Amino acid sequence: MSQHHKEARFNPKLRTDMTPQQIAEMFDDFADDYDEEVLEKGLRAHELVGDFLATTYPESDRSSLKVLDVGAGTGFVGLKLKALGFTYVDALDPAQKMLDVAKTRNVYRRLICAFMDKNRVEEIETDFYDCITATAAFNEGLVPCNAFAQMIRIVKPGGRIVFTIPQKNINNAVEYRDRLLPLIDKLAAEGAWEVTAIPLADGQLAKSLGPGILYSLKVNVSEKYFEI
Template sequence: MAGRHTAARFEYDIRKNLTPNDIADMFNDYAEDYEQEYLNIGLRSHIVVGDFMAKVVPVEDRSRVRVLDVGAGTGLLGNELKSLGFTHIDALDPAEKMLEVSRRRDIYQRLICAFMNKNRNDDIDTDYYDYIVASAAFNEGLVPCEAFQEMIRVVKPGGRITFTVPTKFINNSDDLRNRLRPLIDQLAREGVWEVTSVALEDGELSYTHGPGVMFSLKVLVSETIL
């Protein structure tokens, strides 16, 4: 059925009452329109993450490192990384039709249709990826704070988890508002990772998302339990 949960795209209070399957359905139903809709509001989070990856990964290493794009959607971030010389990129997203759109771009070596949460995904080996990236994925109903447990497992010690999140997304989500920064700081104190955070001004992520932050978490352990 077309337009399932349409109102929840930008109404975060509605999203709070949706199941994970509802969220996937919502994105499936506007997979073909998603990219244009967000580019029309000047979405740049994929460029912000791409620019940071270009700074931390030398050109000569980009064709060999393994990258997992979490909440890959239609492949905006993957396409940005590909243009920078990254070639071993996998996509993870819970919306199959979003992944079908990304498949047309011939960006990703592997498409994994799944949510990123605390549950172990046995299709991904421990310490497999050098980098995990995400843009516009930390949002109500998408990537929760508990997902750090699984991200830490699948990224190699010494690798990074890099993502952007608008301040309004943090404020609109009970999970992100209450847990994101405290959990990042707690795991830093425990020696799980080293934290780089970059404040982003209004307009750096999009015309409408307001200010935000980019986190890059250098993982120091193989696994942890949250």
């Protein structure tokens, strides 16, 4: 494992010149230590997203809802959702070794090794999922803004994209600053989705990570809506 990869795990500035493939390799290298290191940092975005889904979907609906966990990593969201009664949850992640750990948890139906980006994820049918989740995946070098077109394709009209993002990533990440919020606002203004934005205080996403936002984007349109 390169020293650069190890240092880049928690240092977004070191990821600005990495390719998506290098990012996936970085997470492959991280897979064995990921749980211990991030739990030590108090990561609990998966708890927040799980609790949000639990307030959104009544218990009686949960076993029939199809959920895709984007940037699933080692499966924290899957574990939380299973405990809440969501039984149809798939995982997508470009780092096979992270998915290998997730598989051992027996909480996902399918594990899809792919990037969520501007490219079509061939393994996934259009309008297939009721809900997409993503935690700790909106960070420098990870899920890009143009992935929303693909997420809109695979989520059913009326479905939701639910994710968390630290405020400092919105402000500082090259991919998101000046782009993410204008994009969310533009699609909202055009009626493509309805936005719920829940402010999160310092400590809610992880220890000392600063404030953040939990977004729920209720998608009103199909893939044909537009090219982002």
